[in-house]
Amino acid sequence: MASLLTFQDVSKVYRNGVHGLNHVTFSVWPGEFVAVIGPSGAGKSTLLRSINRLHNVTGGHILIVGEDISRARGRHLRMLRRQIGMIFQNYNLVYRLSVLQNVLHGRLGYMSSVQGMLGRYCEEDKRKAIGILREIDMGDFLNTRAADLSGGQKQRVGIARAFMQEPQILLCDEPIASLDPSSAKIIMDMIFAMASRRRIACVVNLHQIDVAAAYASRIIGLRKGKIVFDGTPGELTDGVIEQIYGTAISQLNVKERAI
Numbered sequence: 001m002a003s004l005l006t007f008q009d010v011s012k013v014y015r016n017g018v019h020g021l022n023h024v025t026f027s028v029w030p031g032e033f034v035a036v037i038g039p040s041g042a043g044k045s046t047l048l049r050s051i052n053r054l055h056n057v058t059g060g061h062i063l064i065v066g067e068d069i070s071r072a073r074g075r076h077l078r079m080l081r082r083q084i085g086m087i088f089q090n091y092n093l094v095y096r097l098s099v100l101q102n103v104l105h106g107r108l109g110y111m112s113s114v115q116g117m118l119g120r121y122c123e124e125d126k127r128k129a130i131g132i133l134r135e136i137d138m139g140d141f142l143n144t145r146a147a148d149l150s151g152g153q154k155q156r157v158g159i160a161r162a163f164m165q166e167p168q169i170l171l172c173d174e175p176i177a178s179l180d181p182s183s184a185k186i187i188m189d190m191i192f193a194m195a196s197r198r199r200i201a202c203v204v205n206l207h208q209i210d211v212a213a214a215y216a217s218r219i220i221g222l223r224k225g226k227i228v229f230d231g232t233p234g235e236l237t238d239g240v241i242e243q244i245y246g247t248a249i250s251q252l253n254v255k256e257r258a259i
């Protein structure tokens with residue numbers, strides 16, 4: 001079985017000299033649900049955003065289904081990006097557009113720029129979008145403006161858009177950080193169920209250790225841009241948590257300990 005995502009000795013040094021990532025190596029396999037945890041500034045966002053080239057890395061290689069996205073350009077980059085869905089903390093929706101139109105944006109990577117600008121989606125895409133919106137209980141909101149939704153509903157639209165893209169790997173950058181605890185649980189349950197059903201691998205940045213342990217099949221702990229732990233939730237002992245966060249468990253704030 002081939003890996004879906006591979007980091008080979010990846011480093012990212014920002015212009016100010018800060019090391020966002022420092023010689024990071026790991027692979028993600030089909031069906032895995034990987035949570036990335038670590039203290040503020042550990043490099044979680046840098047790691048996730050390097051994968052789809054929202055950031056360019058300064059060393060090493062990132063492979064998507066065996067192809068080097070860190071060096072890809074033009075059409076090749078566009079083709080590799082189709083394999084990578086993304087869910088953002090702040091949803092990244094187009095608020096003046098409807099729920100359905102936002103979800104259809106998941107197909108933009110498959111269309112010519114003219115088709116995309118004119119919003120010319122085929123009937124099959126529309127049927128698919130409606131199906132996914134029903135799957136996440138948003139079938140009654142197809143024509144609602146995204147601006148008029150609650151935070152939890154906005155994130156459901158973000159999820160639907162990501163799955164509409166039919167990626168092989170899904171990146172979630174703090175997907176529940178802006179939500180109240182009950183919406184956060186619904187969103188995590190949905191991401192987990194939809195990804196499992198489709199066997200899409202997920203890499204999810206999380207601040208909450210408990211949430212990471214509850215959903216992930218594997219946890220990567222980052223500290224100062226380096227991987228200091230890569231194992232199962234069962235292996236995440238108090239000692240390991242203290243090593244990742246560099247502080248005693250009792251000193252971690254409530255946000256980091258629980259949803």
Ligand SMILES: Nc1ncnc2c1ncn2[C@@H]1O[C@H](COP(=O)(O)OP(=O)(O)OP(=O)(O)O)[C@@H](O)[C@H]1O
Nearest residue numbers: 014016018019020039040041042043044045046047
């Ligand atoms: N554009 C940038 N320019 C310079 N330094 C940056 C930039 N973005 C991030 N950094 C630095 O890189 C390091 C890693 O930041 P990153 O945002 O990836 O951490 P994080 O683990 O996602 O943090 P948080 O949990 O607070 O979101 C930090 O020291 C940060 O200050």
